[in-house]
Amino acid sequence: MLLDPRHAWMRRLAAFALLLAVWEAAGRADLLNPIYAPSPSRVGAALVDLFADGRIWPHLDATFTAALGGLALGIAVGVLLGVAAALVPLIAELLEPVMSVLNAIPRVILAPLFVIWLGIGLASKVALSFILVAVLIFFTVFTGIRQVDRRLVERVITLGGDRWALVRHVYLPSVTAWVLGNLKIAVGFAFTGACVGEFVAATHGLGYLLSFAQSTYNAALMFALILLILIVVLLIFGIAGRLEKYLLRWN
Amino acid sequence: MIGLQQPLLGTVETALTRSQIGILFQDDALLPWKTARDNVALGLIFGGMERSKALAEAEAWLARLDLAGFGDRFPRHLSGGQRKRVALAQVLAMQPKLILMDEPFASLDAIVGARVVRDVVALVEREGISVLLVTHDLEEAISLSDDVYLLSQGPRARITQHYRVPIPRPRDPVHSRTHPAFAPLYERLWPDLSHEVDHRAEAA
Numbered sequence: 001m002l003l004d005p006r007h008a009w010m011r012r013l014a015a016f017a018l019l020l021a022v023w024e025a026a027g028r029a030d031l032l033n034p035i036y037a038p039s040p041s042r043v044g045a046a047l048v049d050l051f052a053d054g055r056i057w058p059h060l061d062a063t064f065t066a067a068l069g070g071l072a073l074g075i076a077v078g079v080l081l082g083v084a085a086a087l088v089p090l091i092a093e094l095l096e097p098v099m100s101v102l103n104a105i106p107r108v109i110l111a112p113l114f115v116i117w118l119g120i121g122l123a124s125k126v127a128l129s130f131i132l133v134a135v136l137i138f139f140t141v142f143t144g145i146r147q148v149d150r151r152l153v154e155r156v157i158t159l160g161g162d163r164w165a166l167v168r169h170v171y172l173p174s175v176t177a178w179v180l181g182n183l184k185i186a187v188g189f190a191f192t193g194a195c196v197g198e199f200v201a202a203t204h205g206l207g208y209l210l211s212f213a214q215s216t217y218n219a220a221l222m223f224a225l226i227l228l229i230l231i232v233v234l235l236i237f238g239i240a241g242r243l244e245k246y247l248l249r250w251n
Numbered sequence: 252m253i254g255l256q257q258p259l260l261g262t263v264e265t266a267l268t269r270s271q272i273g274i275l276f277q278d279d280a281l282l283p284w285k286t287a288r289d290n291v292a293l294g295l296i297f298g299g300m301e302r303s304k305a306l307a308e309a310e311a312w313l314a315r316l317d318l319a320g321f322g323d324r325f326p327r328h329l330s331g332g333q334r335k336r337v338a339l340a341q342v343l344a345m346q347p348k349l350i351l352m353d354e355p356f357a358s359l360d361a362i363v364g365a366r367v368v369r370d371v372v373a374l375v376e377r378e379g380i381s382v383l384l385v386t387h388d389l390e391e392a393i394s395l396s397d398d399v400y401l402l403s404q405g406p407r408a409r410i411t412q413h414y415r416v417p418i419p420r421p422r423d424p425v426h427s428r429t430h431p432a433f434a435p436l437y438e439r440l441w442p443d444l445s446h447e448v449d450h451r452a453e454a455a
Contacts, residue, residue, distance in 0.1 A: 149280075151278060151280040152280055154276075154280070155280040155282070156282075159297055161293070161297045165297055169293065170282070250325035251327060
């Protein structure tokens, strides 16, 4: 059978709707235990509830602040260290093994350590987001700069450009391109850091609510929260995608 | 000659300053994130020209190279021939006295290449610019040059022969191939060049 690729999203939507319908029907026919798999309507109601009484806002606020703070700090420090390591061999020599180890381990295992160091407030979540993002961006920039097209460097030199011109017209745009290319992954990492941090120990945040839902066996709330986090991340993906498209319009 | 590499032995002497020498490589090496106009203006801005003035100057050079209206395009959105013209405008905008060219037309297909070459010859003759062209294309060497120097196979390449090309200027690079002086010179150069190539085959 030939599939018209233009209608792919319609087929996906139809399949998803069908799945939800079967799920809902199974739930109403008492084939599913609502404690484990609440029907879509219950999940929807739980989601509406969260917004209806307004108690979700401080939690959304906490998670967003932690994720975006960690993202911004992580990108800034990752770029800075990446550039420094690419330009100064001594820094690369000292930094690369540390970063490689940090890159190899699942960095979320640092969450309890950050709680001990920074407390159960915002700072420990920002720190976890930060460490997840910074290592990713460091390697993006570090390997990127070493692969800068030599011909472009020579071109700028032969046109009379100095070191600063090289940084401004060759290295910086290259770095921007690589960072933007990894921006979506970085956004995902940032929210992972925030939510896991809140899961471990917190008083606010979507991760904290998830852990609360777990301890009270409230599957409907859990599904609603997972759905909410999904929507939030997709929304930010959309923004990141637009930013990428605009800034990389030369590509 | 431009300091990208240091000579192993001896020195390089030119009567020109570094900024009076332009270079055109085989690949165009334009900055992909800058528009055609920004690319052309780059050298002028490095030279200290005010940005707005440099951009106006760049636009004028693009127009002279048949690229009026393409200033806002990024290199990715230009054809190979157009990119070559942008690279050329970038070099010409610096108003060099000498342009070094390393097989600049090798990557272009025949018709596009011939047109770019024709425009280059016309501009270079009009502006009184000298060109040092490195090529493996014998016809190109004769039809474009006043003097042809044959280099021996490297390493340690040296000038082994010098030929004068008695075809008058201004020239049309296509028509100069049918000039009476073209064929005899080609007949002389061909065996010498073949000899060098054979020489390398033996060495290998």
